[in-house]
């Protein structure tokens with residue numbers, strides 16, 4: 001049996017829409033051994049709705065690797081341990097897909113490189129910024145190119161920053177959140193995001209966490225998606241008031257990610273949750289470190 005832990009990911013980080021993603025020290029685990037039919041069991045989040053299914057992304061990903069090396073996988077005994085909140089914005093689809101790909105690849109003796117797994121993950125999931133950090137760890141900038149492998153860069157992430165997540169009890173589908181975005185944007189919005197993305201990447205290299213607040217501003221997607229998340233702007237304001245150094249919609253939401261010094265984590269987390277609660281939305285906050293290594297076998 002192969003067992004793999006796959007980190008949650010937070011895509012975009014504000015201006016880096018469809019480009020940046022960060023891996024988090026928060027995991028879903030996939031255990032796998034081949035069998036003649038599917039026997040899926042699960043614990044943790046969504047366990048009841050996943051148990052007994054054979055149409056899951058993890059199954060598709062397992063089969064995709066077998067097909068890639070020219071064999072067929074009929075089924076498998078699969079156990080899922082889900083610790084990543086499934087509300088949206090933390091890469092649970094990416095974790096399922098990368099978990100399936102990595103487990104199948106390891107079972108077969110690692111015939112595929114991680115670059116190859118990234119390409120297959122993007123083929124299934126669609127968003128390179130969601131899946132690349134789950135494969136490689138840390139802060140990753142990934143460029144979708146017509147030819148593969150995709151070009152990506154691991155960007156040093158300041159080790160003094162902690163992640164604080166506010167997870168509201170709302171569901172936002174990525175497809176729905178993408179439908180809110182226009183096909184074209186004004187040049188001024190493009191320049192706004194280009195300049196902030198450049199500044200954010202540079203701030204990471206220079207260790208300039210003082211630049212994060214400006215560098216995490218976004219004009220392309222967050223305001224347009226905020227209609228799906230009651231209180232979004234007030235949650236962001238509350239996090240800054242409590243000492244956050246940068247705040248963004250995590251992926252396509254509804255989770256909100258803040259970066260904070262260690263001693264401000266609780267204040268930032270409870271501040272964000274209070275605003276959601278004022279909106280009548282139950283929410284939880286959690287603080288996690290950054291994952292720097294991507295998936296790992298256990």
Ligand code: HSE
Pocket residue numbers: 011012017018019089127129130174178251252
């Ligand atoms: N970059 C993608 C988006 C990530 O924001 O739509 C999807 O989670």
